[in-house]
Amino acid sequence: MRRFTHEELVAQRLQPSALASTPRHPITVIVQDVRSRYNVGSIFRSADAFRIHELILCGYTPSPPSTEISKTALGSELTVPYRHVRDIHQALDDVENAGWKTFALELATPSTEISKLTPSHFPLALILGNELEGVSADVLERCKGSLHIPMHGVKHSLNVAVAAGIAMYEAVRQMP
Amino acid sequence: MRRFTHEELVAQRLQPSALASTPRHPITVIVQDVRSRYNVGSIFRSADAFRIHELILCGYTPSPPSTEISKTALGSELTVPYRHVRDIHQALDDVENAGWKTFALELATPSTEISKLTPSHFPLALILGNELEGVSADVLERCKGSLHIPMHGVKHSLNVAVAAGIAMYEAVRQMP
Numbered sequence: 001m002r003r004f005t006h007e008e009l010v011a012q013r014l015q016p017s018a019l020a021s022t023p024r025h026p027i028t029v030i031v032q033d034v035r036s037r038y039n040v041g042s043i044f045r046s047a048d049a050f051r052i053h054e055l056i057l058c059g060y061t062p063s064p065p066s067t068e069i070s071k072t073a074l075g076s077e078l079t080v081p082y083r084h085v086r087d088i089h090q091a092l093d094d095v096e097n098a099g100w101k102t103f104a105l106e107l108a109t110p111s112t113e114i115s116k117l118t119p120s121h122f123p124l125a126l127i128l129g130n131e132l133e134g135v136s137a138d139v140l141e142r143c144k145g146s147l148h149i150p151m152h153g154v155k156h157s158l159n160v161a162v163a164a165g166i167a168m169y170e171a172v173r174q175m176p
Numbered sequence: 177m178r179r180f181t182h183e184e185l186v187a188q189r190l191q192p193s194a195l196a197s198t199p200r201h202p203i204t205v206i207v208q209d210v211r212s213r214y215n216v217g218s219i220f221r222s223a224d225a226f227r228i229h230e231l232i233l234c235g236y237t238p239s240p241p242s243t244e245i246s247k248t249a250l251g252s253e254l255t256v257p258y259r260h261v262r263d264i265h266q267a268l269d270d271v272e273n274a275g276w277k278t279f280a281l282e283l284a285t286p287s288t289e290i291s292k293l294t295p296s297h298f299p300l301a302l303i304l305g306n307e308l309e310g311v312s313a314d315v316l317e318r319c320k321g322s323l324h325i326p327m328h329g330v331k332h333s334l335n336v337a338v339a340a341g342i343a344m345y346e347a348v349r350q351m352p
Contacts, residue, residue: 001322003284003310013332025328038214046338048329072335079330108179115349134179146177149345152201153224154255156189159248162222162341165334169325169342173291 014051019079026123027052027171028100032088032139033059033130034160041072042161043128048076050168053123055080056095058088088139092125100125101144104135105167107156108146114167117147119176126167131160190227195255202299203228203347204276208264208315209235209306210336217248218337219304224252226344229299231256232271234264264315268301276301277320280311281343283332284322290343293323295352302343307336 004012014022029052034040040062047055057063063084064070064077085091092102101120103112104127112121127143129135140146149158149166158166180188190198205228210216216238223231233239239260240246240253261267268278277296279288280303288297303319305311316322325334325342334342 001280001284001286001316001319002313003282003316009283009332013327014330016330019330042335042338045331045333045335048331049325049327049334051328074331074333076329076331104177106179107185108177110177137179140177140179143177149225150348151189151225152227152348153252154190154192154195155221155224155250155252156185157221157250158225158341159218159221159337161335162218162338165338166342166345172326172328 016079024053025051025172026175027168028054028056028095028125029164029168030056030088030091030095030125030127031058031061032127032135034061034128035131037062037066037068038072039131039161041069043164044069044073044076044080046165046168047080050172052168053081055082056091057082057084058091059086092139092142095125099123102127104140104143104146105163106135106140106146107148108140111146111148114147114149114170117171117174122176124171126171128160128164192255200229201227201348202351203344204230204232204271204301205340205344206232206264206267206271206301206303207234207237208303208311210237210304211307213238213242213244214248215307215337217245219340220245220249220252220256222341222344223256226348228344231258232267233258233260234267235262268315268318271301275299278303280316280319280322281339282311282316282322283324284316287322287324290323290325290346293347293350298352300347302347304336304340
C-alpha cells in the first residue's frame with residue numbers, strides 16, 4: 001500500500017477548468033453567526049471537497065477576503081460558490097422560494113438522525129448555528145425540520161466545522 | 177420544533193459518574209505528528225462524542241495540559257482516555273499486540289471507502305497523519321490497510337480534524 005503521488009492525485013481530482021460545467025450536489029449550507037474565521041475556512045474546505053451547491057454566510061459570520069479564512073480554506077474560498085447575506089431570514093426566503101428544504105443541524109426535537117436521510121430531505125439547505133448558541137429559536141421555528149448527529153459522550157457537542165463536515169459527507173452519501 | 181434545553185441535554189447525555197463503567201467503542205485513534213493544538217483539541221472533542229476507546233498522540237503531536245488544546249477540547253481532554261507515545265512504531269506494536277487492526281486514513285492505493293467498513297476492520301486502530309504530509313510511508317507500509325473519504329472537489333483534502341470526525345462517526349455507525 002502506498003499514498004497516491006501528487007501527480008496521481010492531480011490527475012484524479014476535478015480539474016479547475018471542468019468545475020463550472022460539473023453538476024454540483026443538491027446541498028446548500030447556510031451558516032448563522034459562526035464567529036471563528038478558522039471554522040469558516042474549514043467549512044469552505046469541506047464545501048469544496050463535497051462539491052456542494054452554495055455556501056451562504058449570514059449575520060456576523062466572517063466572509064472572504066480574510067487572511068485567516070484563506071489560511072484554513074487553502075484556496076477553496078476560490079472554488080466554492082458563496083455569498084454573504086446579512087439577514088438569515090432573507091437567505092431562508094431565497095432558498096425556500098427556490099424549492100430548497102430547510103433543515104437545521106441541531107440537538108432538537110423532533111429530529112431525524114443524519115444517517116437516515118430520505119429523498120424528501122433534498123434539495124437540502126442545511127443550517128449551521130453559532131459555536132455556543134447553535135441555531136437561533138426563530139430560525140429553528142421556520143425550518144422544515146432538524147437533523148442531528150448521534151452523540152455518545154459526556155460533552156454532547158462537536159466543533160461546528162467537524163459537525164458541518166459530517167453532515168455534508170452524509171448528505172452526499174445519501175442524496176437521491 | 178425546538179432545541180433541547182440545557183437540562184434536557186444533561187439528562188440525555190452520559191453522566192460523568194457512569195463513564196468508567198460504560199463500554200467504549202472498538203475504535204482507537206493514533207495521531208502522527210499533527211502540529212496544530214486547535215486540531216488536537218477538536219479531535220479530543222470528537223473522541224469524546226463518539227466514545228472511542230483511546231487516543232494515542234505520537235511524535236510531536238501536542239498533548240494536554242495545554243491552554244490552546246483546552247480551549248478547543250472544552251473539557252473533553254478530561255473524559256477521553258489518552259496517552260502520548262513519542263515513537264509511533266511503539267504505539268503500533270502495542271495496539272497490534274493487543275489485537276487491533278491498523279488502518280491509515282489516507283488517499284492511498286489500495287484503499288477501502290470509509291462508508292464500506294466490514295467487521296474485519298474492527299477493532300479499528302485508525303491512524304491520522306500530519307496536516308501537510310499525511311501518514312508517513314514507513315507507517316503506511318506496516319498498516320493492515322488504508323481507508324479514504326470520497327473527495328468530489330478541486331482541492332482534494334479536508335482539515336485533519338474534520339476528516340478524523342467523519343471517520344470516527346462512520347466507524348461508530350458501522351461497527352459490528
